[in-house]
Amino acid sequence: MKYRGKAWKFGNDVDTDAIIPARYLNTSDPRELAGHCMEDADPEFVQKVRPGDIIVAGKNFGCGSSREHAPISIKEAGVSCVIARSFARIFYRNAFNIGLPIFESPEAAEAIQEGDEVAVDPERGVIKNLTRNEEYKATRVPEFMQQIIDAGGLINYVSNKLKSTRR
Amino acid sequence: MSMTITEKILAAHAGVDQVEPGQLINVKVDLALGNDITAPVAIREFEKTGVETVWDRDRVVLVPDHFVPNKDIKSAEQALLIRQFARKHNLTHYYEVGRMGIEHCLLPEQGLVGPGDLVIGADSHTCTYGGLGAFSTGVGSTDLAAAMATGETWLKVPESIKFVYYGDLPRWVGGKDLILYTIGRIGVDGALYMAMEFTGPAIEKLSMDGRFTMANMAIEAGAKNGIVPPDETTRRYVEGRAKRPYKFYQSDPDARYARVYEFDVSKLEPQVAFPHLPENARPVSEAADITIDQVVIGSCTNGRLEDLREAASVLKGHKVHPNVRLIIIPGTQEIYRQILKEGLVELFIEAGAAVSTPTCGPCLGGYMGILAKGERALATTNRNFVGRMGHPESEVYLAGPAVAAASAVLGRIAAPWEVAS
Secondary structure, rough: OOOEEEEOOOOOOOOOOHHOHHOOOOOOOOOHHOOOOOOOOOOOHHHHHHOEEEEEEOEEEOOOOOOHHHHHHHHHHHOOEEEOOOOOOHHHHHHHHHOEEEEEEEEHHHHHOOOEEEEEEEEOEEEEEEEOEEEEEEEOOOOHHHHHHHOOOHHHHHHHHHHHOOO | OOOEEEEEEEHHOOOOOOOOOOOOOEEEEEEEEOOOOOHHHHHHHHOOOOOOOOOOOEEEEEEEOOOOOOHHHHHHHHHHHHHHHHHHOOOOEEEOOOEEOOOHHHHOOOOOOOOOOOEOOOOHHHHHHHHOEEEEEEHHHHHHHHHHOOOOEEEEEOOOEEEEEOOOOOOOOHHHHHHHHHHHHHOOOOOOEEHHHHHHHOOOOOHHHHHHHHHHHHHHOOOOOOEEOOOOHHHHHHHHOOOOOOOOOOOOOOOOOOOEEEOOOOOOOOEEEEOOOOEEEEEEEOOOOOOEEEEEOHHHHHHHHHHHHHHHHHHHHOOOOOOOEEEEOOHHHHHHHHHOOOOOHHHHHHOOOOOOOOOOHHHOOOOOOOEOOEEEEOOOOOOOOHHHHHHOOOOEEEHHHHHHHHHHHHEEOOOOHHHOO
């Protein structure tokens, strides 16, 4: 199991202003951004979250602004991955581009409760709830997006491509 | 095979005859845009690619607009970073304070985007240019960085939803009301990953400014893009303005849509979206007895000339309510100059409003009108999320400029006809 930790539950339509409020966007320093992760949804989140923990949310997670600061703050806060019923599209792209693993799974988003111990096997697309001894399926990642992940993010993917065309 | 306007623009930029929803394609972009919040991250990523110069110095556009004129030292440093980058790469379209505007008001005004273009921007409201019949969509900073290096990006061809608006729009009802009503009907994820195509007799009569407002808020329904079929109104707007050749695309009559919505808007009331989601739209008559502390008229949604004229027509001869701060922010320097010429700046100041230089400022809770705990604002902006304009326990209601002006006068959310004749 690649990702394993305690689940922190959030509701539907968690917007990027809740993930990282604009009042902190006068910096792009990942550590500073991490210090305010999820602040307007749960002001104590940063104190409570432990490395490896997993955010579990409802539909349309990450709606609103295009700020990449949102997935950056989640990743830097130590969250290993995000599971949601669905993701807003810019957040979805951004997460892949910066290497924050995300999984769409209506089943898991419904069944997992706050505090459950959860583990994810990305290769098999399987989410395990160790507390409840249940297993859920995650939607398969399109092959092209898997290539971006395998390259270590979009910039590496593009750099490799540019190098190979120059040769 | 038949295609929608969105599919046709994507196919043309992918260099293929045909695309289908769900297909992943690599496309050439006509323009790539960043601002003072997203560009610093994009520049950092761009520099990791090892590419020495941007793909095309005429097509990478940087507009500092969110926290400029610089609101604090950190913002000043971010603005400096993109200024230095713009100079180093000799970018043609970098807009400094005094010449700038809110990016999505500025780019169409300056003729940098045109019908049939494919534009990506590291700002979610990049979808605004769909008002011109272009495909435009918001992306993150890393996507912008990749496009700055290569001139290309990847996209998944979206399914399209067609919206048909019938009937004549009543007085005081405009693009903002149409889009709030639409989001109210389908929800904030009602068009997730999809294209929203706005059509019908009411759209054909809608001004360019109204069309920009509608396309601007497509993202608030989760859409990838919003688009209006280009017509004579579009042609009049782009003629003499467009800096590059443009092309009108139209959906085929038998193009395929995931869904079709038909709305009769002949009796539509001005709309107000209640906290804390744009989908909480209701007719203004249902917003009785809601007192407000601040009104903001501006933003990439409603900071255009027509919006400010509409607000002025309501405010004329009235004073802003003693308990209200009215902040008016023209979208660009050109709009500012025009309202000055038309005497609207004087009218606004006479009424007791503050008129600001262009900035996104209060819309995203940056500066220039932050709300204290427990305060309530009505704004012509695009989002009313928790804490959007300030303290997490403040509230934002969204509406068009006529409702905003009437509310500023009465100190509570009000219909325009309560103030103007």
